[in-house]
Amino acid sequence: MIKVTFPDGAVREYAKGTTGTTIVEGISKSLAKKTVAMRWDGEMADLSDSLGADGRIEFVLRDDEAALELIRHDAAHVLAEAVQELWPDTQVTIGPVIENGFYYDFYRSEPFSEDELRQIEKKMEEIVDRGAEFTKEVWDRDEAKKVFGAKGEQFKVELIDAIPEDQQLKIYKQGQWFDLCRGPHMRSTKDVGKAFKLTKVAGAYWRGDSNREVLSRIYGTAWATKEQLDAYLHMVEEAEKRDHRKIGQEMDLYHFQPEAQGSVFWHPKGFVMYHALEDYIRRRLDASGYKEIKTPQLLDNKLWEKSGHWGKFRENMFVVPDETPTTEGDQPVISADANLLALKPMNCPAHVQVFNQGIKSYRDLPLRLAEFGCCHRNEAHGALHGLMRVRQMTQDDAHIFCRVDQIQSETEKFCALLDSVYEDMGFTDVKILLATRPETRAGEDAVWDLAEKSLGDALKATGRNFEIAEGEGAFYGPKLEFHLKDAIGRSWQCGTLQLDFVMPERLEASYVAEDGSRQRPVMLHRAILGSLERFLGMMIESYAGRMPLWLAPVQVVVATIVSDADAYAHEVAADLRARGIRAEVDTRNESINYKVREHSVGRVPFIYVAGRREAEEKTVSIRQLGSQGQTVKPVAEAVADMEAAVTPPDIRRNTAR
Numbered sequence: 001m002i003k004v005t006f007p008d009g010a011v012r013e014y015a016k017g018t019t020g021t022t023i024v025e026g027i028s029k030s031l032a033k034k035t036v037a038m039r040w041d042g043e044m045a046d047l048s049d050s051l052g053a054d055g056r057i058e059f060v061l062r063d064d065e066a067a068l069e070l071i072r073h074d075a076a077h078v079l080a081e082a083v084q085e086l087w088p089d090t091q092v093t094i095g096p097v098i099e100n101g102f103y104y105d106f107y108r109s110e111p112f113s114e115d116e117l118r119q120i121e122k123k124m125e126e127i128v129d130r131g132a133e134f135t136k137e138v139w140d141r142d143e144a145k146k147v148f149g150a151k152g153e154q155f156k157v158e159l160i161d162a163i164p165e166d167q168q169l170k171i172y173k174q175g176q177w178f179d180l181c182r183g184p185h186m187r188s189t190k191d192v193g194k195a196f197k198l199t200k201v202a203g204a205y206w207r208g209d210s211n212r213e214v215l216s217r218i219y220g221t222a223w224a225t226k227e228q229l230d231a232y233l234h235m236v237e238e239a240e241k242r243d244h245r246k247i248g249q250e251m252d253l254y255h256f257q258p259e260a261q262g263s264v265f266w267h268p269k270g271f272v273m274y275h276a277l278e279d280y281i282r283r284r285l286d287a288s289g290y291k292e293i294k295t296p297q298l299l300d301n302k303l304w305e306k307s308g309h310w311g312k313f314r315e316n317m318f319v320v321p322d323e324t325p326t327t328e329g330d331q332p333v334i335s336a337d338a339n340l341l342a343l344k345p346m347n348c349p350a351h352v353q354v355f356n357q358g359i360k361s362y363r364d365l366p367l368r369l370a371e372f373g374c375c376h377r378n379e380a381h382g383a384l385h386g387l388m389r390v391r392q393m394t395q396d397d398a399h400i401f402c403r404v405d406q407i408q409s410e411t412e413k414f415c416a417l418l419d420s421v422y423e424d425m426g427f428t429d430v431k432i433l434l435a436t437r438p439e440t441r442a443g444e445d446a447v448w449d450l451a452e453k454s455l456g457d458a459l460k461a462t463g464r465n466f467e468i469a470e471g472e473g474a475f476y477g478p479k480l481e482f483h484l485k486d487a488i489g490r491s492w493q494c495g496t497l498q499l500d501f502v503m504p505e506r507l508e509a510s511y512v513a514e515d516g517s518r519q520r521p522v523m524l525h526r527a528i529l530g531s532l533e534r535f536l537g538m539m540i541e542s543y544a545g546r547m548p549l550w551l552a553p554v555q556v557v558v559a560t561i562v563s564d565a566d567a568y569a570h571e572v573a574a575d576l577r578a579r580g581i582r583a584e585v586d587t588r589n590e591s592i593n594y595k596v597r598e599h600s601v602g603r604v605p606f607i608y609v610a611g612r613r614e615a616e617e618k619t620v621s622i623r624q625l626g627s628q629g630q631t632v633k634p635v636a637e638a639v640a641d642m643e644a645a646v647t648p649p650d651i652r653r654n655t656a657r
Ligand SMILES: [Zn+2]
Pocket: 073, 077, 179, 180, 181, 182, 183
């Protein structure tokens, strides 16, 4: 007999070799109907597995979040079967689960075209309707190679050869069709359901090796219900419409070019927005007891060696020789023993240098040093993505140097500031993860205990919900991650708070404690936005370019109907600008409808229309982005309204107080 522990703590005995299926059917028919897999001692497993020893069981229901991965994996198998049924000459390779879906790579003479996807989906639905059971077999290696070889599946033979000798070769069957697979799977193809869609085709090299065969990859997405699928497809459609690269061009905010891969050329309109955001954060930090500093871009590699970055992070750093190159022809020549500098990939070691100036006492702590730090990271060209993934970024970075007993209160203060900033930006749905100690780590367990507890206590004390990300902390300390949800439901990790006991040690930071002894401070690496570039990219997408008024690059355009109103339009714009409002004038010889359309594409929130009548009566006709009508107001009133409306949220709060 074996002892099986259930999630509620109950323990029951079963005959050795009992399957999960038998257990769940013994509990209730209705539970069995919904259960597609199980977790055995925390590991996902086939429900039909026989249980050979004591353990903990949890049933995975089809509508559990955890079942999504199984649905997608099974869908990939169904896709491969469908393709081979339709085109028996096609060879199968691999088909992993990816975020929101799956893909499968096939080898055939002609790549798939998007036109074929509907036909494949139909066949997949047929296979789902058949409801063939997934069954697992363990095969002998040579036998497996023979079977796949005879079917002409050369890639599978290669995969088998790559599986370590001590690992079992598992085959999953669904009716006549079978695949080499680690599993687990749900009960039958019926469990896949029909909430799936094939989304696109692409080329891919076998094993990602450009010297090997080109495969044809089919991407798909799969969900538990049709509603989830529709919501996802709608989100993708919205995301495409809101792509910040497209909107950035329409609003004339910035550009990229090949000579500066991954580095932004901010245009005047984009930089105004960037500045408004930076100014806002600076005000918030000033008010929260941070001191702003500026540290060098280029630092000697000896410092990076000491901080540990040279060893762990070097391939991501841009290294610069500290000498004037001699030239041979047009080529610069660097001597072999040139002293090396690196462009900083992060600001932390430089901040410790500032901390280390002069003697610090416990009374100086916490010391909060902030920098809009411009950092460079050598990201691969292929990984770059508009503002979201760049090589040159500016972080809203700060390091808090404090005592261990100050971690909790500093964390509480940071969380309050972060919440308030996100709310000002229009984000209220924030998920917090507490990432705990990883397997390989520096420092003693007692310190880790205290650090993790301080972070957790700070969150609990302020009534915040959070999830634990077991083992996901950095090697030097635990961290908090803040994920915020945008207008179309996507999640973005922006804020972080990381505890660090290692860097103060490596770079010899210390303070004089109350008893006169020398102590190491703890270092809290923290950011709220993450990088200004990425945060703005995210804001542009979330707002579809219609930024909150205080961040809008141009807040109002005064547009004329007739040239007789030109002088008046300039007068109004000058009045607006004198009050700090970002106003432009459009006196071009174009129709007012043309002007309104064009400024709508540029996402200008307000247009003040000025014609002969408005000039005479000292009024403006106000058109707001996204609404049809217009209202006429005396210009003095309109300007005063605008002045109040463009006030950044923090200043508005302070004035209201
Ligand atoms: Zn599989």
